[in-house]
Amino acid sequence: MSFINYSSREINCKIVYYGPGLCGKTTNLQYIYRKTNPDQKGKLISLATETERTLFFDFLPLALGDIRGFRVRFHLYTVPGQVFYAASRKLILKGVDGVVFVADSQIERMEANIESLEDLKINLAEQGYELEKLPFTVQHNKRDLPNVAPLEEMNSILNPNGIPFFEAVAMTGRGVFETLKNVAKQVLLELKKHY
Amino acid sequence: MAEFDLVMYEEEFTRIDEELQKLHQQANAKVLFLVDKNGQLIASAGDTHNIDTTALASLTAGNIAATGGIARLLGEREFTILFHEGEKDNIHISLIGQRVILVVIFDQRSSLGLVRLRVKKASEALTRIFDEISSKAEKEKAEGRLEESPFAEISDEDIDNLFR
Numbered sequence: 001m002s003f004i005n006y007s008s009r010e011i012n013c014k015i016v017y018y019g020p021g022l023c024g025k026t027t028n029l030q031y032i033y034r035k036t037n038p039d040q041k042g043k044l045i046s047l048a049t050e051t052e053r054t055l056f057f058d059f060l061p062l063a064l065g066d067i068r069g070f071r072v073r074f075h076l077y078t079v080p081g082q083v084f085y086a087a088s089r090k091l092i093l094k095g096v097d098g099v100v101f102v103a104d105s106q107i108e109r110m111e112a113n114i115e116s117l118e119d120l121k122i123n124l125a126e127q128g129y130e131l132e133k134l135p136f137t138v139q140h141n142k143r144d145l146p147n148v149a150p151l152e153e154m155n156s157i158l159n160p161n162g163i164p165f166f167e168a169v170a171m172t173g174r175g176v177f178e179t180l181k182n183v184a185k186q187v188l189l190e191l192k193k194h195y
Numbered sequence: 196m197a198e199f200d201l202v203m204y205e206e207e208f209t210r211i212d213e214e215l216q217k218l219h220q221q222a223n224a225k226v227l228f229l230v231d232k233n234g235q236l237i238a239s240a241g242d243t244h245n246i247d248t249t250a251l252a253s254l255t256a257g258n259i260a261a262t263g264g265i266a267r268l269l270g271e272r273e274f275t276i277l278f279h280e281g282e283k284d285n286i287h288i289s290l291i292g293q294r295v296i297l298v299v300i301f302d303q304r305s306s307l308g309l310v311r312l313r314v315k316k317a318s319e320a321l322t323r324i325f326d327e328i329s330s331k332a333e334k335e336k337a338e339g340r341l342e343e344s345p346f347a348e349i350s351d352e353d354i355d356n357l358f359r
Contacts, residue, residue, distance in 0.1 A: 003201045003235045007208035012235045042249045047257070056257060059234075061249045064357040067349060072357060075234065075253065091260035095233030181358045188354055192346040194200065 001095040002191060010071045013187050014095055015180075018120050019102035020112035021053070021081035024141040027170040028102060029060045029076055032180060035173065040064055054080040057092050067188070074184060081116065090123045098135035098187040099124075100179055102170075103158050105140050105148035113158055135186030138165040139179045144172070200332075201231055207328050208238065214320050215240040222313035223305035225284065228298040229321070230255050237295065251298070255288060259296050278307065289314055292322040 003012040017025040026046065033044040042061035049055050058078040063071055079089040101120065103113045121131050138159045140151060151167065159165055164182050168175025211229065219227050219240040226241035228248065234256035236248050258277065266274045277288040287299040287310045297318065299310050 001200050001233060003203070003231060003233070003237075005203045005208070005237075007203055007205045014233055014235075043247055045250050045254065056261070059250065059253045059257075061253070065359075067353045067357070068346075075249075087264050088261070091257070091264055094260060095231075177358065184357070185351075185354045188346070188349055191200075192349045194346075 002097050002187075004070075004191075008071075009069055010073060011067075011191070012073045012075060013097040013184075013191075014075045014077065015098045015100065015183055015187065016093060016096045017076065017078040017100045017102055018089075018093075018116065019081055019141075020104055020109060020116040021083070023081060023102045023104040023109070023113075023116075024168075024170040025078035025081060025102050026054055026058050028100075028139070028141075028168075028176050028179070029058050029078055031170055031173045031176045032062070032076065033060055035177070036062060053082065054078055055085075056080060056088050064184075072188070074180075074187075076180075083115070086119065086123075089119070090126065093120075093123050093127055093129075096124075096129070096134070097190070098137075098183045099131070100137050100139055100183050101158070102139045102141050102168075103154060105142045105154065106145055107147050107149045110149060110154075110157065113154075117158055132161065135183055135190050136163055137179055137183040137186070138163060139168045139170075139175060140165060141168045141170050141175075143167045143174070144169045201235075201237075201328070202332050203237070203328065207324055207331075210324050211238050211321065212240070214317055214324070218299075218313055218317040221316075222299060222301065222310045224299045224301045224310065226300040228252065228255070228296075230296045230298060232256055232259065232294060232296060241300075255296055255298050259288065259290065276311075287311070287314060289318065291318045292325055294325055295321070297321070 017028055019025050040063055045059040047056035060076040062074045077092050079092045124131055140154050166175045166179045170176055215227050215238055226243055228239045229237040230252040231237055234253040236252040239248060262274050262277060273290060275290045279286040284300055284302050289297050291297050299314060301310055
């Protein structure tokens, strides 16, 4: 649910990074934060445990520029990936405009990816959304590791509908902005459809 | 989509702003925020200058969402008021019409009783305004017209320009 303010001429959209624990959601946001001009970003808020695991969410507001005189702001959120934080994940999906699914490419994390994607679908359905109808991008992260699953296999399992996907190494930034740009574009085109 | 997008025009914004200014004065508050449940700042009153309003909006919405989650676990529909007491400043957070969150920050120049009383009054007025906003949006959507849409003409180039 985006917020369009004709008074301050702003459009606010919410993008949520979803995925299994330790797949690199927070790392995506940290990289975006590091590489964005100070005047285009707000504070990166991380509600994390002492061991730097996300407890509730990370939040990064971005104001990338104007479209037709409207300032476009994206609010990026991550969810806590660990399985037992299910209740919190549900809350963060409220009012979402676009979803990035960050998959961990390591073969041994494939089960966790599948479980997380299922969890995403269930949580969206509870809010009245369908993943197929939302702006959605898949990021296959950690492509630099030696034990990764082949792309074809990852796509056949996690992306059977053939939606846009990106290979990434969030630690070094590879694929991070490409992913963001793709989902942001889908969100804005969705607005265009509605208005 | 599950909900309507929130579309705010100048006219309603002015009315909301007036209500907030009035409440700011009557409650003797330091700062006031109105935030939607998804964490987006709608309006504010008072000296917001040293406050990161965007982050505050997002965290407040997270706070309300978490509290709502606890409420449902306990069989309550929602806890409509949250109050945090600090050494100098206190925060009074209330849900308005199940839709928006009113945040009042105040210090010893005011009191919890006064804030609660004034917030209650202001809530009624704000609820009416937001009811009108949603019925207006639904009507316009049904009639298929929305004034001067900035999106109709969005091009791929516009979007690419954002990421330069």
